[in-house]
Amino acid sequence: MQRSMRVLSTGLAIGLAVSMAACSESKTPTTTPAGTDAGGEIKVGVVLDITGAGASLGVPERQTVEMLADQVNAAGGINGRKLKLFIEDNQSTEDGAAKATSKLLNTEKVDILLGASRTGPSLAMRPLAEKAEKPMISFAANAKIVEGSKWVFKTAQNDRVVLENMVDDMKAKGLTKVAVARDASGFGEGIPEMLTEIGKTAGITVAAVEKFAPDATDFTSQMTNLRASAPQAVLIWGIPPAAGLAQKAYKQLALNVPVYQSHGIGNQAFLDTAGDTANGLRAPLGRMLVADQLAADDPQKPVVTKFIADFKAKYNASPSTFAGHAYDGFMIAVESLKKAGTDPVKLRDAIEATSKWPGVSGVFTMTPTDHSGLTKDALVIVTVDNKAWKVAG
Amino acid sequence: MTDLLQLVFAGLAQGSVYGLVALGFVAIFAVREIVNLVQGEYAALAGLSAISAVGAGLPLVVAVLVVIPLVMGIAVLLERLTIAPIKKMTPLTSIILTLGVSTAVKAIMLLIWGPEAKGLPTFPGSDMTIGGVSIRSQELWVLGISVIVAYATIWFYEHTIRGKSLRACAEQPVAARLVGISPRTATVVAFAVAGFTGAVAGVVGSPIYLSSWQSGLSLGLKGFVAATLGGLTSLRVAMFGGVLLGVLENLVAGYLSSGYRDAVAFVVLVLVLLFRPHGLARKTSGVRV
Numbered sequence: 001m002q003r004s005m006r007v008l009s010t011g012l013a014i015g016l017a018v019s020m021a022a023c024s025e026s027k028t029p030t031t032t033p034a035g036t037d038a039g040g041e042i043k044v045g046v047v048l049d050i051t052g053a054g055a056s057l058g059v060p061e062r063q064t065v066e067m068l069a070d071q072v073n074a075a076g077g078i079n080g081r082k083l084k085l086f087i088e089d090n091q092s093t094e095d096g097a098a099k100a101t102s103k104l105l106n107t108e109k110v111d112i113l114l115g116a117s118r119t120g121p122s123l124a125m126r127p128l129a130e131k132a133e134k135p136m137i138s139f140a141a142n143a144k145i146v147e148g149s150k151w152v153f154k155t156a157q158n159d160r161v162v163l164e165n166m167v168d169d170m171k172a173k174g175l176t177k178v179a180v181a182r183d184a185s186g187f188g189e190g191i192p193e194m195l196t197e198i199g200k201t202a203g204i205t206v207a208a209v210e211k212f213a214p215d216a217t218d219f220t221s222q223m224t225n226l227r228a229s230a231p232q233a234v235l236i237w238g239i240p241p242a243a244g245l246a247q248k249a250y251k252q253l254a255l256n257v258p259v260y261q262s263h264g265i266g267n268q269a270f271l272d273t274a275g276d277t278a279n280g281l282r283a284p285l286g287r288m289l290v291a292d293q294l295a296a297d298d299p300q301k302p303v304v305t306k307f308i309a310d311f312k313a314k315y316n317a318s319p320s321t322f323a324g325h326a327y328d329g330f331m332i333a334v335e336s337l338k339k340a341g342t343d344p345v346k347l348r349d350a351i352e353a354t355s356k357w358p359g360v361s362g363v364f365t366m367t368p369t370d371h372s373g374l375t376k377d378a379l380v381i382v383t384v385d386n387k388a389w390k391v392a393g
Numbered sequence: 394m395t396d397l398l399q400l401v402f403a404g405l406a407q408g409s410v411y412g413l414v415a416l417g418f419v420a421i422f423a424v425r426e427i428v429n430l431v432q433g434e435y436a437a438l439a440g441l442s443a444i445s446a447v448g449a450g451l452p453l454v455v456a457v458l459v460v461i462p463l464v465m466g467i468a469v470l471l472e473r474l475t476i477a478p479i480k481k482m483t484p485l486t487s488i489i490l491t492l493g494v495s496t497a498v499k500a501i502m503l504l505i506w507g508p509e510a511k512g513l514p515t516f517p518g519s520d521m522t523i524g525g526v527s528i529r530s531q532e533l534w535v536l537g538i539s540v541i542v543a544y545a546t547i548w549f550y551e552h553t554i555r556g557k558s559l560r561a562c563a564e565q566p567v568a569a570r571l572v573g574i575s576p577r578t579a580t581v582v583a584f585a586v587a588g589f590t591g592a593v594a595g596v597v598g599s600p601i602y603l604s605s606w607q608s609g610l611s612l613g614l615k616g617f618v619a620a621t622l623g624g625l626t627s628l629r630v631a632m633f634g635g636v637l638l639g640v641l642e643n644l645v646a647g648y649l650s651s652g653y654r655d656a657v658a659f660v661v662l663v664l665v666l667l668f669r670p671h672g673l674a675r676k677t678s679g680v681r682v
Contacts, residue, residue, distance in 0.1 A: 050508060051503065051508040051606075051607075052508070052607075055507075055508035055509045055510070055605075056509050056510075058508075059507065059508060059509065184651070184652055210651065211650065211651055211652060212651055213651065213652065213654075213655075215510075216651065216654075217510075217601070217602040217603050218403060218407055218601065218602060218643075220399060220400065220403035220643065220647075221400055221403070221643050221646035221647035221651060221654075222646070222651055224396050224399045224400060224647060225396070225647060227396075228396055241509075241510050241512075241603060245603070252520050252527055252529050253399070253527045254522050254527050269509060272511075272512075273512060273603075
């Protein structure tokens with residue numbers, strides 16, 4: 001008897017622990033009357049990579065969205081209507097993103113979708129948003145997320161814009177033979193091909209291509225193969241911590257050519273994992289990371305300064321560029337909701353009409369053919385010096 | 394040639410970590426026929442705890458020395474709470490039970506440490522290049538510590554009275570009890586050993602391979618595959634199997650595609666179960682360890 005009690009209590013303890021974990025992650029609020037354009041709460045569905053390979057992106061994005069929603073609601077909401085967030089974790093997987101999106105669209109009947117953090121999950125959400133005819137704003141990078149879409153927008157700089165900046169920099173330095181290590185998921189898809197295409201006029205060729213899983217931890221094999229191709233420069237295209245570990249492996253394998261990184265590295269996790277090996281790398285990044293080094297009349301300066309101060313005050317940490325992508329996505333949604341309300345067609349039109357709006361990642365101008373909104377000058381070449389971001393000379 | 398050596402060397406270090414986890418599987422299975430799927434979690438738990446300890450200001454050595462006994466204690470505690478109360482334990486029951494415990498432990502780690510992967514600071518030493526092969530100082534630490542721990546574990550099971558009594562428990566449970574060896578103590582010791590090898594794997598591997606709430610899953614699976622090479626009963630083959638697996642993974646990643654890296658372990662598992670279900674060792678008698 002005593003023994004069976006013990007089994008029972010153990011089982012209960014485990015059950016509790018598991019359900020506690022489940023609750024803390026999904027945070028599903030109880031359902032409220034459906035928000036129609038006639039009034040009531042505005043339902044914002046957010047799908048993020050909170051656990052799994054994209055955790056270092058998704059967590060600060062969730063923090064940003066929660067902070068901004070509180071700010072908007074504290075100021076009286078949007079035209080008197082409060083925002084209600086529905087945050088879902090896609091576990092950094094495509095099917096997780098699709099499942100979460102279906103739930104938000106069909107069960108919660110959200111008015112607008114935000115997310116996901118990475119390209120793969122965002123691509124999985126796109127067809128669902130289009131079928132339901134609801135506007136969606138992704139925080140991820142690859143241009144495929146928005147190409148030819150009526151309903152989908154995104155806030156991270158296009159990979160093409162990033163590569164254009166890199167090619168300019170390589171050209172100025174006379175580097176032509178580049179070896180590429182890229183993320184094997186959607187974020188890195190097509191990067192070597194695009195580099196070849198953009199770099200053609202500058203005489204840039206891709207000497208070798210290696211792929212790595214977004215959650216990979218050992219990069220010896222990839223970097224060994226890159227080293228064998230004797231490149232003049234190495235391009236690592238990934239997100240932290242993988243990008244940081246690749247940077248480390250690169251230095252440890254005594255590759256001494258210049259290394260370029262993508263705009264996917266703008267957070268503390270990258271600096272922590274790469275450590276001193278990050279010194280001297282070059283990456284086109286948004287201005288937020290170098291906010292203290294911006295000119296006083298820069299149109300982004302007030303936005304960036306306020307965002308960094310708010311984020312620091314609330315979470316006691318500096319926001320990453322990913323938090324910045326979430327800020328831009330969320331605030332574009334808020335601005336558009338202010339103008340158009342929650343009618344899906346009007347709301348979509350309002351997002352597409354965003355013009356010269358200064359955000360954290362750049363000054364956004366959406367058009368019917370450009371649902372990303374940022375151009376080449378949204379980025380500056382940034383380097384790392386002793387675990388701090390610096391505008392590169 | 395340099396590339397080949399480079400890949401093999403990196404594989405040796407990675408494989409040693411798998412080997413340490415595999416030792417834990419064998420340490421328990423050889424005594425109680427329990428497949429303990431919490432094994433990988435010991436490593437994740439040790440890595441994460443050590444990171445927190447270092448973050449709290451403890452020197453690296455102290456953090457490691459505090460965390461290893463802590464994880465051993467947790468391993469024993471979990472055994473007392475979840476394995477000990479079961480009267481009729483079969484390998485299948487143990488798999489279902491420990492899978493549940495491992496899920497719960499993962500959830501708790503997620504609550505405590507959050508979802509992001511982190512790494513311990515590298516152990517003291519500097520990286521070097523010998524004949525074009527770059528060697529990370531941490532890899533030497535991993536190899537050195539793994540060899541010591543593997544020898545110590547094998548020596549414990551084969552040359553000490555306590556270790557021999559564990560084998561006696563496995564081979565002749567009734568007779569062992571008659572001469573005064575308690576199966577209960579034997580189980581506790583086996584779990585402590587498993588906690589020890591798992592924790593060591595976690596702390597030495599963390600600076601290179603990072604620790605997160607879910608890193609125990611893949612470590613546990615690969616350690617399990619390495620242990621099946623030894624039929625889950627041979628410590629030597631398990632350690633060797635882990636190293637072999639690590640090298641094989643790196644060669645596949647280097648010469649084929651890094652996308653196949655994680656498939657290696659499962660291909661090996663299927664092949665072993667098909668052709669040598671009792672492991673690579675020749676003996677198929679009932680004698681274990």
